[in-house]
Amino acid sequence: MPETAASTDDDSRTEHLVTVLTTAFEDLMHADPDAFRVKFRKMAADPFAFYRGSATVFYADLADADDPWVTEQGSRVWIQGDLHAENFGTYLDSGGRLVFDVNDFDEAYLGHWTWDLQRFAASLALLGLRKALPDDAIADLTAMYARGYLDQVQHYTQVEDDTGWALTLDTAQGAVLDALHRAKLRTRVGLLDAETVVDGYRRRFTERRGVRRLEDGEREQACAAFDAYRTTLPGHGRDDVVFDVLDVVGKSGLGIGSAGLPAYSFLIEGFTQALDNDVILTMKQGNVAAPVLAVPETARQDRRFRHHGHRTALSQRALQAHADRFLGWTELDVRGDGPVGFVVSEYSPYEQDLEWDDITEPDEVAAVVEQLGRATAKIHCVSDVDSDSEIVDFSVEHAVAEGVGDRGDVFVAELVEFGRLYADRARRDHRLFVDAFRGGAFDAVTPTSSAPPAG
Numbered sequence: 001m002p003e004t005a006a007s008t009d010d011d012s013r014t015e016h017l018v019t020v021l022t023t024a025f026e027d028l029m030h031a032d033p034d035a036f037r038v039k040f041r042k043m044a045a046d047p048f049a050f051y052r053g054s055a056t057v058f059y060a061d062l063a064d065a066d067d068p069w070v071t072e073q074g075s076r077v078w079i080q081g082d083l084h085a086e087n088f089g090t091y092l093d094s095g096g097r098l099v100f101d102v103n104d105f106d107e108a109y110l111g112h113w114t115w116d117l118q119r120f121a122a123s124l125a126l127l128g129l130r131k132a133l134p135d136d137a138i139a140d141l142t143a144m145y146a147r148g149y150l151d152q153v154q155h156y157t158q159v160e161d162d163t164g165w166a167l168t169l170d171t172a173q174g175a176v177l178d179a180l181h182r183a184k185l186r187t188r189v190g191l192l193d194a195e196t197v198v199d200g201y202r203r204r205f206t207e208r209r210g211v212r213r214l215e216d217g218e219r220e221q222a223c224a225a226f227d228a229y230r231t232t233l234p235g236h237g238r239d240d241v242v243f244d245v246l247d248v249v250g251k252s253g254l255g256i257g258s259a260g261l262p263a264y265s266f267l268i269e270g271f272t273q274a275l276d277n278d279v280i281l282t283m284k285q286g287n288v289a290a291p292v293l294a295v296p297e298t299a300r301q302d303r304r305f306r307h308h309g310h311r312t313a314l315s316q317r318a319l320q321a322h323a324d325r326f327l328g329w330t331e332l333d334v335r336g337d338g339p340v341g342f343v344v345s346e347y348s349p350y351e352q353d354l355e356w357d358d359i360t361e362p363d364e365v366a367a368v369v370e371q372l373g374r375a376t377a378k379i380h381c382v383s384d385v386d387s388d389s390e391i392v393d394f395s396v397e398h399a400v401a402e403g404v405g406d407r408g409d410v411f412v413a414e415l416v417e418f419g420r421l422y423a424d425r426a427r428r429d430h431r432l433f434v435d436a437f438r439g440g441a442f443d444a445v446t447p448t449s450s451a452p453p454a455g
Contacts, residue, residue, distance in 0.1 A: 020060045024288070037446070051126055059294040061425075078391070083376065084119060105316040109290075121145070212251075223245060225332040232330065250264055262284075321382045
């Protein structure tokens with residue numbers, strides 16, 4: 001078959017995909033190829049799954065893109081970094097209030113405020129295609145998300161307190177409110193019963209797949225890292241929490257974006273010595289944030305971050321108005337080649353994702369995406385000069401308003417078009433990625449765990 005321009009373009013794009021993914025994850029691929037084989041199989045499921053697992057590709061594509069909507073200040077805003085439709089959910093804030101908001105900060109970094117919106121717009125287009133929605137319906141939904149964002153930003157320019165608004169049981173609607181209601185029904189003891197057993201009047205983790213017991217040396221190192229983590233909490237820990245470690249295990253399978261990253265689960269005494277008040281904490285290795293690929297080389301070595309665990313924790317504290325009370329960071333030498341950064345947070349019973357499979361009609365999706373646009377504006381605007389973080393020392397809402405000016409309709413139209421075009425690219429990339437993976441293009445991650453039997 002003669003080579004065509006299309007096949008040449010496919011070959012070039014395939015090489016780009018393999019290079020970007022390998023460069024971003026090479027060390028982790030070699031350290032745990034089985035974990036990446038699982039990740040790649042999940043990414044192969046459909047274009048949306050591929051998009052979720054390939055944020056590095058997205059930012060590599062944005063590296064040289066013109067962005068007329070950001071001012072100098074607007075180019076260094078705290079962003080979530082991997083904002084797609086499935087990275088929103090509920091959590092219990094430090095004041096005890098159930099909130100619906102962004103719930104994943106592994107890729108959070110400093111970058112253009114537009115990047116979060118562009119990544120979400122493409123994910124919404126892919127989600128709409130998965131639901132077989134027509135193009136005009138997807139365009140309307142993306143526009144609704146963008147207008148919700150701009151309207152909420154405008155609200156923040158007119159009020160002094162950026163933390164006052166939130167999606168809660170009192171303000172949320174539709175499927176977002178349903179998620180909050182489901183979260184309210186969950187309990188700490190329910191989570192403990194699912195993850196632990198009581199043995200001799202003391203809880204310990206259940207022995208099951210994905211959980212491994214630690215050798216004495218690794219356990220000592222992990223507990224030492226946990227002790228160091230406590231010093232990173234505000235006030236060096238809360239007086240109402242008993243931090244005695246009851247059990248610790250190694251953990252795997254924390255998500256499509258965490259393949260190959262070592263993690264530990266700690267069971268601590270919690271608020272009292274009663275068995276129903278124990279707390280589960282997750283200590284997970286941080287990794288290079290995907291948006292790093294799109295920032296100038298001079299900004300990639302930011303000395304304000306001790307390591308990626310520190311960066312992840314700082315970003316979450318900035319992006320959430322009232323972050324997890326257990327959120328902190330530490331260091332641990334997991335492979336004998338020097339300490340690396342870990343982020344520590346509570347494995348909360350009150351986390352509940354949207355049930356996107358049950359949100360099928362455009363009017364149902366519309367009610368959700370308008371709220372998600374406002375939630376996106378919230379995380380950007382609470383992370384500025386008015387927050388506890390001193391890294392973004394200006395008003396984000398005014399930087400965004402200055403960048404958009406009176407061209408809101410133009411911005412919305414361009415975001416809709418970006419989402420459509422990048423979703424088309426992601427669909428093509430998904431096909432190329434699957435073929436490349438099946439064909440053995442990734443040296444460290446073979447398509448099967450062993451050679452197939454002969455004959």
